[in-house]
Amino acid sequence: MDAYDEEPNAPRGVQPPPALPEPQTSRSARPAGTHDPQAPDRPAAPHHPTAPAASTAPTAPTAPTAPAEPPRPAGLAALPLPHRIGAVAFLAVVAVAVCTHLGMVFLHVAPPNTVTARHGGAVNEWIYPEFEQNWKLFAPNPLQQDIAVQARAEVRTPDGGRHTTGWYDLSAQDGRAIRGNPLPSHTQQNELRRAWDFFVAAHDGAGRPVGLRGALAEQYLRRIVVLRLERAHAPGPGGTVERVQVRARTTNVPPPKWSREKVSTAPVLRALPWWPVPSAEAEGGVR
Amino acid sequence: MNRFVPEPSPEPSPASSSAPPEPSQAPSPAPPEPSQAPSPAPPEPSQAPSPAPPEPSQAPSPAPRAAVGRRALRSLARGVTRVTDAALGPYQTAAVRIGFAATWLLFLLREFPHRQELYGPDGPWSWDLARQLVTDNGAFTVLMWSRSQMWFEAVYALTAAVSLLLLLGWRTRTMSVLFMVGVLSLQNHSVLMGDGGDNVLHLMSLYLVFTRCGQVWSLDARRARRARAVRAHGARAGDAAGPLLWGVLGCVLAAVTVGGRFGTAEWTVPALLWAVWLAQAVWWAAGRRERTWRLRVLLDVVGNVLHNGALLVIMAEACLVYATAGWYKIQGSRWQDGTAVYYPLHLGYFSPWPGLADLLSANGTLVLLVTYGTVLAQVAFPFTLFNRRVKNVLLAAMITEHAAIAVVLGLPFFSLAMITADAVFLPTSFLRCLGGRAARARARLLSRTAARGGRAAPPGRERADGEAGETTGTVRTRA
Numbered sequence: 148m149d150a151y152d153e154e155p156n157a158p159r160g161v162q163p164p165p166a167l168p169e170p171q172t173s174r175s176a177r178p179a180g181t182h183d184p185q186a187p188d189r190p191a192a193p194h195h196p197t198a199p200a201a202s203t204a205p206t207a208p209t210a211p212t213a214p215a216e217p218p219r220p221a222g223l224a225a226l227p228l229p230h231r232i233g234a235v236a237f238l239a240v241v242a243v244a245v246c247t248h249l250g251m252v253f254l255h256v257a258p259p260n261t262v263t264a265r266h267g268g269a270v271n272e273w274i275y276p277e278f279e280q281n282w283k284l285f286a287p288n289p290l291q292q293d294i295a296v297q298a299r300a301e302v303r304t305p306d307g308g309r310h311t312t313g314w315y316d317l318s319a320q321d322g323r324a325i326r327g328n329p330l331p332s333h334t335q336q337n338e339l340r341r342a343w344d345f346f347v348a349a350h351d352g353a354g355r356p357v358g359l360r361g362a363l364a365e366q367y368l369r370r371i372v373v374l375r376l377e378r379a380h381a382p383g384p385g386g387t388v389e390r391v392q393v394r395a396r397t398t399n400v401p402p403p404k405w406s407r408e409k410v411s412t413a414p415v416l417r418a419l420p421w422w423p424v425p426s427a428e429a430e431g432g433v434r
Numbered sequence: 435m436n437r438f439v440p441e442p443s444p445e446p447s448p449a450s451s452s453a454p455p456e457p458s459q460a461p462s463p464a465p466p467e468p469s470q471a472p473s474p475a476p477p478e479p480s481q482a483p484s485p486a487p488p489e490p491s492q493a494p495s496p497a498p499r500a501a502v503g504r505r506a507l508r509s510l511a512r513g514v515t516r517v518t519d520a521a522l523g524p525y526q527t528a529a530v531r532i533g534f535a536a537t538w539l540l541f542l543l544r545e546f547p548h549r550q551e552l553y554g555p556d557g558p559w560s561w562d563l564a565r566q567l568v569t570d571n572g573a574f575t576v577l578m579w580s581r582s583q584m585w586f587e588a589v590y591a592l593t594a595a596v597s598l599l600l601l602l603g604w605r606t607r608t609m610s611v612l613f614m615v616g617v618l619s620l621q622n623h624s625v626l627m628g629d630g631g632d633n634v635l636h637l638m639s640l641y642l643v644f645t646r647c648g649q650v651w652s653l654d655a656r657r658a659r660r661a662r663a664v665r666a667h668g669a670r671a672g673d674a675a676g677p678l679l680w681g682v683l684g685c686v687l688a689a690v691t692v693g694g695r696f697g698t699a700e701w702t703v704p705a706l707l708w709a710v711w712l713a714q715a716v717w718w719a720a721g722r723r724e725r726t727w728r729l730r731v732l733l734d735v736v737g738n739v740l741h742n743g744a745l746l747v748i749m750a751e752a753c754l755v756y757a758t759a760g761w762y763k764i765q766g767s768r769w770q771d772g773t774a775v776y777y778p779l780h781l782g783y784f785s786p787w788p789g790l791a792d793l794l795s796a797n798g799t800l801v802l803l804v805t806y807g808t809v810l811a812q813v814a815f816p817f818t819l820f821n822r823r824v825k826n827v828l829l830a831a832m833i834t835e836h837a838a839i840a841v842v843l844g845l846p847f848f849s850l851a852m853i854t855a856d857a858v859f860l861p862t863s864f865l866r867c868l869g870g871r872a873a874r875a876r877a878r879l880l881s882r883t884a885a886r887g888g889r890a891a892p893p894g895r896e897r898a899d900g901e902a903g904e905t906t907g908t909v910r911t912r913a
Contacts, residue, residue, distance in 0.1 A: 222519035225731050234518055234735045241743040249750050256758045276573035277640060277702060280633050282758035287766030289777040322782035331786060331844045333627050334548045338558065340783055341626045359570055363563055370558040400780045403773060405798035434556045
């Protein structure tokens with residue numbers, strides 16, 4: 148595989164700390180311990196492959212360390228046989244681990260198939276929680292609808308009265324924050340958008356929450372809405388948000404001008420029931 | 435220093451045993467292996483464990499069969515030597531390290547005003563919500579250790595600091611571990627805030643821990659260079675910071691473990707933390723005494739093997755990203771009819787520059803070409819790795835497309851992460867050239883500021899470019 152153009156003569160580094168404890172202990176070195184470090188079990192002439200590399204290197208590697216420092220023994224060939232066997236065994240373990248990991252990740256990102264039907268549990272066990280991934284980027288089809296999440300609040304005014312605010316288009320607020328912004332924040336680009344996706348995914352067709360995630364999704368969406376409404380000063384001076392209602396307004400993106408396709412661009416509304424807002428949350432509890 | 439190598443030799447580079455043990459005296463009727471063939475293959479640990487001696491299925495005579503067997507064994511030995519004797523791709527892994535550290539650092543700086551809303555204990559995804567989810571899925575996050583605002587602020591600031599230190603390559607291995615802890619802590623607290631870029635960073639922060647990503651372009655490399663110079667003059671290179679850092683982190687780790695703070699987290703990450711910490715102690719101890727040189731060399735081999743394995747995983751992961759993105763697109767009707775690229779450009783969330791988006795999608799044929807080109811490039815990418823020239827062309831195309839996505843779709847951090855992942859496939863010559871240029875620019879800058887500040891000393895030869903045989907290991911305090 149020509150994958151990454153390692154120059155055969157590229158300078159090689161040595162001896163940063165290894166990441167895992169070595170199963171071989173120094174005890175296994177003892178049988179060969181009669182050798183002193185100069186023993187002939189080190190590689191004979193250090194094969195010096197740097198000639199072509201040095202000519203291309205703008206800075207010759209020898210510069211700062213010109214005075215002779217004896218080379219350290221390195222590499223498999225420098226080791227006595229028991230160590231070598233240990234090293235190769237370790238290599239085999241790592242190779243198996245690498246292959247297993249890549250196989251698991253492959254099965255995780257692949258479509259459901261015969262193997263995952265049978266061993267899906269093992270794959271999930273390996274992947275979750277830290278190796279979860281999703282690369283269906285704009286695939287199989289890109290989203291072709293603008294989903295605007297809107298919200299309104301029922302507010303208790305300081306004089307004891309109640310009133311309902313108009314609808315605030317929170318996604319439009321995000322859109323305005325993103326427009327002309329070279330570095331959109333995740334709070335503008337991902338927060339509400341993904342919260343809505345999560346909410347939809349964690350609720351069944353009848354709008355009932357599914358499991359723990361359903362409950363979490365509801366609280367999350369409510370907290371985002373409360374935060375955004377407070378920021379937009381929806382409760383007015385002295386007012387407190389008592390309940391909120393969320394709805395999604397879905398509009399098809401109009402097809403391109405050069406296309407003959409006809410798509411209805413009439414919005415579709417999905418309104419959720421009113422949710423009571425805990426008082427701690429309403430009074431600046433979400434920041 | 436000469437703790438374990440009293441052999442007098444003028445060679446400044448480590449004894450590179452890149453020549454595999456050749457069973458040369460065997461009278462082989464086969465033509466000698468083209469052993470000098472430049473095999474720029476990436477580390478392929480997968481080939482190592484397959485000691486595939488050819489199947490004795492229907493070989494005509496024992497002689498050629500033996501020759502084939504010998505040849506297979508010899509190339510196996512070469513492969514093993516290759517992945518055990520060197521941490522391959524020093525420039526590529528350094529580029530990946532710098533790229534991801536920079537991406538995360540810039541992201542944290544950009545989100546500093548929004549940090550509370552993204553990851554804070556009272557944000558929309560509050561500490562309590564996070565705890566419920568983390569208890570359920572076993573993800574690792576240090577933010578669960580305390581609900582206090584102070585702790586959150588400290589974690590955020592420390593993560594940014596660690597990103598900077600990883601970028602600079604100071605105590606690279608330790609920083610890569612802390613970087614992983616920082617990335618996982620923030621992201622696992624608020625999984626729903628992330629996008630594809632965060633996902634790439636999450637995975638790569640885990641893989642980077644296993645690599646020797648500070649061999650070049652790092653403060654570690656510079657320190658090793660200086661230590662070598664000091665030792666060459668017969669002096670001892672002292673190092674207090676390494677053991678101190680190790681001790682402090684060990685205390686923290688012990689306190690956290692004893693205090694039960696790992697709580698519901700799955701064992702993977704805590705085990706990794708302990709393993710690295712112990713390995714650093716073994717590494718340090720092995721380097722102190724002359725008579726443990728074998729252990730030291732063995733540990734070096736172990737480090738190389740882990741590095742090369744992780745490098746392969748990083749490359750394969752990048753291929754999987756493209757393959758998945760590409761193959762799923764093929765199944766989509768919009769990618770088939772050639773209009774797919776039009777749609778994201780017209781979603782409110784991905785069109786920071788509506789005028790530009792309209793301009794780009796004004797022509798149907800152009801949109802078709804970009805749509806098909808995207809699918810083609812993504813599907814083809816893994817296969818082009820077999821041909822260096824085609825790979826480089828496609829790599830340039832991918833990097834360009836990601837740079838365009840950064841602006842047009844308003845996804846700068848996603849794009850930066852993807853470009854960094856691509857960088858693992860960049861040619862060494864290109865990376866060295868880039869490094870040399872950066873070093874020269876820095877030298878010019880420094881000499882100018884030095885001249886302005888009245889200092890006489892030019893920056894000398896502390897170049898960013900690496901050199902043969904640099905170590906990132908902690909320089910021992912005493913022999």
